[in-house]
Amino acid sequence: MDKNERLTMIVFDGDLDKAMASFIIATGAAAMGKQVTMFFTFWGLNVLRKEEVIHAKKSFMEKMFARMMPRGPKKLGLSNMNMAGMGPKVMKRMMKEKNVSSLEELIEMAQDLDVKMVACTMSMDVMGLQQEELIDGLEYAGVASYLAEADEANTNLFI
Amino acid sequence: MDKNERLTMIVFDGDLDKAMASFIIATGAAAMGKQVTMFFTFWGLNVLRKEEVIHAKKSFMEKMFARMMPRGPKKLGLSNMNMAGMGPKVMKRMMKEKNVSSLEELIEMAQDLDVKMVACTMSMDVMGLQQEELIDGLEYAGVASYLAEADEANTNLFI
Amino acid sequence: MDKNERLTMIVFDGDLDKAMASFIIATGAAAMGKQVTMFFTFWGLNVLRKEEVIHAKKSFMEKMFARMMPRGPKKLGLSNMNMAGMGPKVMKRMMKEKNVSSLEELIEMAQDLDVKMVACTMSMDVMGLQQEELIDGLEYAGVASYLAEADEANTNLFI
Numbered sequence: 297m298d299k300n301e302r303l304t305m306i307v308f309d310g311d312l313d314k315a316m317a318s319f320i321i322a323t324g325a326a327a328m329g330k331q332v333t334m335f336f337t338f339w340g341l342n343v344l345r346k347e348e349v350i351h352a353k354k355s356f357m358e359k360m361f362a363r364m365m366p367r368g369p370k371k372l373g374l375s376n377m378n379m380a381g382m383g384p385k386v387m388k389r390m391m392k393e394k395n396v397s398s399l400e401e402l403i404e405m406a407q408d409l410d411v412k413m414v415a416c417t418m419s420m421d422v423m424g425l426q427q428e429e430l431i432d433g434l435e436y437a438g439v440a441s442y443l444a445e446a447d448e449a450n451t452n453l454f455i
Numbered sequence: 456m457d458k459n460e461r462l463t464m465i466v467f468d469g470d471l472d473k474a475m476a477s478f479i480i481a482t483g484a485a486a487m488g489k490q491v492t493m494f495f496t497f498w499g500l501n502v503l504r505k506e507e508v509i510h511a512k513k514s515f516m517e518k519m520f521a522r523m524m525p526r527g528p529k530k531l532g533l534s535n536m537n538m539a540g541m542g543p544k545v546m547k548r549m550m551k552e553k554n555v556s557s558l559e560e561l562i563e564m565a566q567d568l569d570v571k572m573v574a575c576t577m578s579m580d581v582m583g584l585q586q587e588e589l590i591d592g593l594e595y596a597g598v599a600s601y602l603a604e605a606d607e608a609n610t611n612l613f614i
Numbered sequence: 615m616d617k618n619e620r621l622t623m624i625v626f627d628g629d630l631d632k633a634m635a636s637f638i639i640a641t642g643a644a645a646m647g648k649q650v651t652m653f654f655t656f657w658g659l660n661v662l663r664k665e666e667v668i669h670a671k672k673s674f675m676e677k678m679f680a681r682m683m684p685r686g687p688k689k690l691g692l693s694n695m696n697m698a699g700m701g702p703k704v705m706k707r708m709m710k711e712k713n714v715s716s717l718e719e720l721i722e723m724a725q726d727l728d729v730k731m732v733a734c735t736m737s738m739d740v741m742g743l744q745q746e747e748l749i750d751g752l753e754y755a756g757v758a759s760y761l762a763e764a765d766e767a768n769t770n771l772f773i
Binding site for chain 3: 459462464472473476479480483484487489534535536545546548549550552553555609610611612613614
Binding site: 337357360421422423440442447454 | 618621623631632635638639642643646648693694695704705707708709711712714768769770771772773
């Protein structure tokens, strides 16, 4: 397989704007016929969290941590001009006015286009996140799996 | 064309330090004879804004947004140790003492070296920025154009 | 040498979480037999600082700057949920409970695995950092050296 037919990205940040950028690139590349792998790690995992509270067995610290982190695309902040949560609202409204897809729609689109979404198992372990707390259709793997995929792709981004 | 003769970067962040890093890499690569494309998106567009206020036709929300975002290289903050604007001043003074080019000079240098600077049209639309608000000599394109260029380059960075 | 046998990264951020991510990728790649080069620039240099205060000859501004920046892996903050320094403590404790190596251990591991760690001389100059303030075993170079290495590698990340 030609390297130009593949693209990988590590989604490290869990901000709405960076998540938007990731999925715009991912769906754009997939629409052009590329095989895309998104590897979600650290705060990036928050993008994949289900909106509802899932009662998983956790230590006290894990519970606190999970409670403080945003649950899914609707709750993410901005990396810039967040203004205590007003920034994301303004940006979402401006996106809607311009008919730009929301992050939730982009995630669905990515899944329809067979973008491979991988959750980093080590980060899940550290942050105390369990599979039932994340959306369906994910794969679970570690850094070795990411590196093997990056070898097969020409474009590898860290976002 | 050999892939090593090209380099692309997505400039997502609009902080002075990250913008400096982008342009140092871009001008360095261009000086080595590489064909460099910088794709400015989201907050990265602020790096390209003209310093003066441009009265473009905008909705109320676009006006507010434009007013709150920094206009050009002189107004950018730091991603770290910003300290309410004192950080950038300190860093600029330290750069000057060491004879490091300012961001404004690096941008000029990039243009002299034929670095291709592309403004992301979708981000411009969402943020309500218009072509007359950005510096001259830019190209305007979307994610598909970026992806096509990344295919032709060995090094593709997301900054 | 095959491009897949090499990997480079620019470590720009000086946050604990991003530094962890960098070293997890670096040591993972090195363990798979890749030749890895980490190029530390701007805030990333703080990851390499010695813990103790080094009395180097500095200007007043350089002294102030050096005093305000974290000295080494134990002092780094988080890019997210830093909560005035409590975030890093919580994350370190959670990492320990899960038997994940600390950043100090990862740095040691990287050195044992012959990961090439390069400090950006221009950034050192701007930030007023001197070689005796950084850990041993580093190389010192500029952007041209980074670009030459990136040409030889398939995966090039900016973190």
